[in-house]
Amino acid sequence: MSNRTFLLEIGLEEMPARFVTDAMNQLKEKMTAWLKENRLSYEAVRSFSTPRRLAVLVEGLEEKQEDRSEEAKGPSKKIARDNEGNWSKAAQGFARGQKVAVDDLYFKEVKGEEYVFVDKYIKGKSTIELLARVDQLLTGITFAKNMRWGNGKLRYVRPIKWLAALYGNEIIDFNIAGVQSSNVTTGHRFLGETVVIEEASEYTRTLLKEHVLADPAERKSAIVKQIDQLAETEGWDVPVDEDLLEEVNNLVEYPTVFFGTFDESFLHVPDDVLITSMKEHQRYFPVLNKEGELLPNFITVRNGDHRHLENVQKGNEKVLRARLADAEFFYKEDLKLNIDDAANRLENVVYHEELGSIGDKVRRIKDLSSRFAKRLNFDQEAVGTVERAAHLSKFDLVTHMVDEFPELEGRMGEEYAEKAGEKPEVAAAIREHYLPRHAKDTLPQRSESAVLSVADKLDTVVTSFGIGQIPTGSQDPHGLRRQTAAVISILLDQKWDIKVTDLFDEALALSEQRGVLKRSKEDVKADLMEFTVLRIKNMLQDKNVRYDIIEAVLSAGISRVDTIVEKGRFLTEQAKKQDFKHLVEAFSRVTNISKKAEGNVIRADESLFKQPEENQLYATLREVKQQVVKARSNADIESEFEALKQLEPAIHTYFDNIMVMTDDAKVKQNRLAQMKEASDVILAFADFQAIVFHSE
Numbered sequence: 210m211s212n213r214t215f216l217l218e219i220g221l222e223e224m225p226a227r228f229v230t231d232a233m234n235q236l237k238e239k240m241t242a243w244l245k246e247n248r249l250s251y252e253a254v255r256s257f258s259t260p261r262r263l264a265v266l267v268e269g270l271e272e273k274q275e276d277r278s279e280e281a282k283g284p285s286k287k288i289a290r291d292n293e294g295n296w297s298k299a300a301q302g303f304a305r306g307q308k309v310a311v312d313d314l315y316f317k318e319v320k321g322e323e324y325v326f327v328d329k330y331i332k333g334k335s336t337i338e339l340l341a342r343v344d345q346l347l348t349g350i351t352f353a354k355n356m357r358w359g360n361g362k363l364r365y366v367r368p369i370k371w372l373a374a375l376y377g378n379e380i381i382d383f384n385i386a387g388v389q390s391s392n393v394t395t396g397h398r399f400l401g402e403t404v405v406i407e408e409a410s411e412y413t414r415t416l417l418k419e420h421v422l423a424d425p426a427e428r429k430s431a432i433v434k435q436i437d438q439l440a441e442t443e444g445w446d447v448p449v450d451e452d453l454l455e456e457v458n459n460l461v462e463y464p465t466v467f468f469g470t471f472d473e474s475f476l477h478v479p480d481d482v483l484i485t486s487m488k489e490h491q492r493y494f495p496v497l498n499k500e501g502e503l504l505p506n507f508i509t510v511r512n513g514d515h516r517h518l519e520n521v522q523k524g525n526e527k528v529l530r531a532r533l534a535d536a537e538f539f540y541k542e543d544l545k546l547n548i549d550d551a552a553n554r555l556e557n558v559v560y561h562e563e564l565g566s567i568g569d570k571v572r573r574i575k576d577l578s579s580r581f582a583k584r585l586n587f588d589q590e591a592v593g594t595v596e597r598a599a600h601l602s603k604f605d606l607v608t609h610m611v612d613e614f615p616e617l618e619g620r621m622g623e624e625y626a627e628k629a630g631e632k633p634e635v636a637a638a639i640r641e642h643y644l645p646r647h648a649k650d651t652l653p654q655r656s657e658s659a660v661l662s663v664a665d666k667l668d669t670v671v672t673s674f675g676i677g678q679i680p681t682g683s684q685d686p687h688g689l690r691r692q693t694a695a696v697i698s699i700l701l702d703q704k705w706d707i708k709v710t711d712l713f714d715e716a717l718a719l720s721e722q723r724g725v726l727k728r729s730k731e732d733v734k735a736d737l738m739e740f741t742v743l744r745i746k747n748m749l750q751d752k753n754v755r756y757d758i759i760e761a762v763l764s765a766g767i768s769r770v771d772t773i774v775e776k777g778r779f780l781t782e783q784a785k786k787q788d789f790k791h792l793v794e795a796f797s798r799v800t801n802i803s804k805k806a807e808g809n810v811i812r813a814d815e816s817l818f819k820q821p822e823e824n825q826l827y828a829t830l831r832e833v834k835q836q837v838v839k840a841r842s843n844a845d846i847e848s849e850f851e852a853l854k855q856l857e858p859a860i861h862t863y864f865d866n867i868m869v870m871t872d873d874a875k876v877k878q879n880r881l882a883q884m885k886e887a888s889d890v891i892l893a894f895a896d897f898q899a900i901v902f903h904s905e
Contacts, residue, residue: 212252212271213377215340216409218264219347219385220371220395225354226260226459228366230425232350233258239346240265247339248274257413257423259462261370261398263350264423266412270376274333281307283325286316300325340376344383344390347372361386371395375409397421397462400513420463420514429458432510435466436494439508443468446497447508450488457492461512468496469526473505475533478540479624485614486536491529539609543621548629552604563676564725567603570668573723575599578664580715585660585705594657598638601626602661605639619643645695652702659699663712666692671716674733675726679740693744700770701748706844709745709767713737741767749777757901758784764896775846780895783850795860796853796897802869803888806881813883817876822863823883829859830887837890853894856887 217240224232237256244251244267252269283289283303291297296304296311304311309327316323348363355364363369363386372390374381383390392406396419406415413423422428433449440447458464475483480503487493493507507529511521556568564570575596582595605611605622623640627633634657641658642665644650653659670689673679680689700709717734720726726733742763749759754777762777783789818824836852869880891897 212250212269214408214410215267215270215336215377215381216264216373216375216406216412217343217346217381218257218262218371218373218394218412219369220262220373221365221369222367223260224366224459226456228352229258229260229263229459230455232263232352232366233425235350236263236265236346239349240267243343243346244270248277248333249336249339250275255424258425258459259421259423259428260460261395261462262421262423263347264373264412266409268410270336272337273335274339276333277331279329279331281327281329282319283307283314283327286323286325289314289316289325303327337376337379337381340374340381341383343374343381344372344385348385359387373406375406378408395419397513400463422463425458428461428464429454432458432464432466435464436508439466439468440496443506444499445504445506446499446501447494448497449494453488453492453494457510460492461510463513465511465514465518466508467511467518467522468506468508469522469529471505471507471526471529471533475537476503476505478533478537479620481617481620481624482536482540482610482614483533485617486532487529489614489616490532491525493525493529535613536610539613543608543610543625544628546608546625548601548604548625548631551607552601554607555603558606561672561676563727564672567606569723571600571603573668573672573719573725574602574661574664577668577716577719578661580719581660581664581707581712582657584711584715585656585707587656587660591657594632594634594638595660597631598635598642598657598661599664601631601635602639602642602665645698647691648694652699656703659703663696663699664716666696667712667716668720670696671713671720671733671737672725674737674740675717675720675728677728679736689740690744693741694748697741697744697748697770701774704769704771704844706769708769709741710738713741738767745770745773749774752778754778754781755784757899758895761895761897761899764899765893769844772844772846775844776895779846779850780900784900790902791861792854792857793897793900793902795857796891798864799856799860799884800888800891800896800898803881803884805870806885807878812886813879817879819876820867822859822866823880826856826859826863826887827883829856830883830890834890837893841893849894853891856891860887 233256237254241254244254250271251267253267255266255268257264257266284299289297289300289303296314300314301311303325304314304327307327307329309329313327314325315327317326352366355366357364358368365386369386369388371393372383372385372388373392373394374383374390375392378392380392381390393403394406394416395401395403396416401419401421404415404419406412416423422431432454436447436449439445483503484495487495487507491507491509493509496504496506496508498504509525511518552571553568555571556566558567560567560570578595578599579592582592587595601622605618605625608621608625610621611618619640619642623636626636626639634655637655638658638661641653641655642661644653644658644662653662669687670693673687673689678687685691696712697709700707713734717726717730721730745763745767746759749762750756752774758777758780762773762780767773813827815824815827818827833852833855837849840848840852867880869877869884871877871880
């Protein structure tokens with residue numbers, strides 16, 4: 210059976226760069242799933258995209274489905290045969306429906322009852338016939354924002370300009386929104402022409418002749434190579450931001466890298482301001498010298514070739530000059546602000562209609578961060594730093610610069626606080642309390658900054674839950690999942706001796722005191738704990754802790770985050786050892802039978818012990834409890850575990866010789882009390898019953 214290449218391309222008005230890659234990936238995924246659904250064999254699926262097109266190539270696509278046999282089930286035997294043993298109307302109807310003769314029917318037993326079956330031969334359809342419905346793949350792509358145009362009903366990211374669909378050299382016929390498929394595509398907007406694709410496999414070569422590099426990976430590689438060559442020639446260091454590279458790559462079809470300059474006088478403005486202005490407004494790459502200092506140059510990418518490049522360079526320099534002049538003006542104006550006056554202006558900025566102004570939020574953050582700092586035994590000077598930084602934490606939100614560049618919040622606060630004479634620790638905390646902004650971001654480096662960051666994020670999460678704004682499904686407009694995960698990451702990094710539940714209790718108490726809770730504190734806490742446990746589970750999974758060990762560890766409660774992580778990792782390693790299973794069995798026997806203890810069981814009474822094994826376990830438990838308390842106070846997981854291991858031989862000996870559920874009620878209850886006491890010590894470390902062992 211021969212095979213050919215299939216091309217499917219949709220041409221559009223320029224798409225927003227942020228939509229391009231995802232749409233391309235969707236098309237490839239849909240194409241791959243469609244091929245599987247239709248049982249079509251192929252060699253490879255390749256995807257392509259530019260700002261003006263999405264395309265997929267299926268190489269080595271077979272010309273027809275494989276023929277196949279299929280067993281079809283019909284009515285039961287008692288229905289299929291009449292009283293004389295002849296085929297009933299039901300059986301005859303089944304045969305007609307399957308397009309076979311009744312002589313082809315046979316019986317087969319299914320779950321103790323016989324049914325009619327038939328083997329059907331299904332001839333595979335031709336690929337050309339199946340491809341006639343492939344337009345559904347294009348219309349099935351989803352975008353964050355869609356539009357309508359003309360009188361059509363289709364909502365799509367941008368108006369459709371052309372459709373190309375070829376199997377080999379045969380056109381696949383379909384129509385979308387009045388646009389008919391063909392073998393014609395369009396080259397570069399300025400450098401290319403409308404051309405005929407003679408053969409699907411010639412797609413990329415045909416476009417390249419028309420100044421379109423359709424493969425985004427090749428386009429990106431070309432951009433990076435040109436930047437590296439330019440940097441080497443000029444002796445520069447060009448940090449290539451991956452997000453910016455991705456965006457620029459989706460803005461061009463034929464990339465040509467060039468550089469420009471700006472006036473050195475702008476270099477007195479903070480680097481972050483200049484870099485942000487270049488990257489966010491102009492999509493330029495900043496240029497550094499070998500010492501890491503910002504230079505008055507930039508690199509950008511033209512959607513075209515080298516012709517008249519000097520004119521393009523001058524145009525870009527002119528636009529950037531205006532942008533930097535605005536940034537310089539904002540910076541100079543902001544330096545005139547009194548930062549305390551700026552902080553007071555936050556009273557007039559709404560944070561949330563149910564939670565008050567940003568000034569209200571700042572007061573909550575200040576109170577909460579102060580409580581945390583004192584609870585963590587910060588000295589008086591550090592507490593003062595935290596309180597001052599909290600007071601100034603959001604003042605830069607009313608500055609011209611942050612109004613123009615919201616992504617500079619915190620960074621400009623640090624800059625202006627330093628200029629105003631604030632302590633370096635205070636200025637740094639204003640910036641660092643926003644960290645981490647995302648999963649791969651850096652964490653606050655100073656403990657004062659970390660406390661402020663935790664307070665800010667916990668206030669956001671707790672007050673949002675307090676007014677009933679809880680993330681559902683993929684909806685999380687306030688980023689509460691990210692903020693909770695950030696708190697957990699900070700606690701893990703700082704290794705503070707404080708429980709997560711204690712932090713939430715402080716935040717809840719403050720929110721209740723401030724009157725911002727619209728639900729009962731108990732309900733809010735229950736939702737918060739469930740929400741937080743999921744974030745901790747995700748973190749443990751990322752650290753390759755086994756799913757069953759995650760359950761075992763978290764059953765002991767949400768204590769110190771670093772302890773939870775260390776315990777998860779430790780038990781995951783222990784589970785690889787041969788003797789671990791016997792230990793788990795011993796602990797599980799204790800925790801399982803202890804559930805039968807009635808009411809509030811007090812500690813066991815030694816005078817009721819009947820056998821030496823009871824005394825042996827009792828003495829061992831006394832010694833183990835002392836060691837566990839000491840190890841736990843030092844957050845020493847290994848020592849705590851080694852202490853618990855001393856119980857194993859005593860437990861096995863105990864159960865080998867003692868019947869806990871004896872007929873003597875007093876003795877039974879005393880033994881259950883002993884089991885409950887041992888169980889409490891074990892469960893404080895982990896619920897070993899949750900650990901699963903698979904048979905070899």
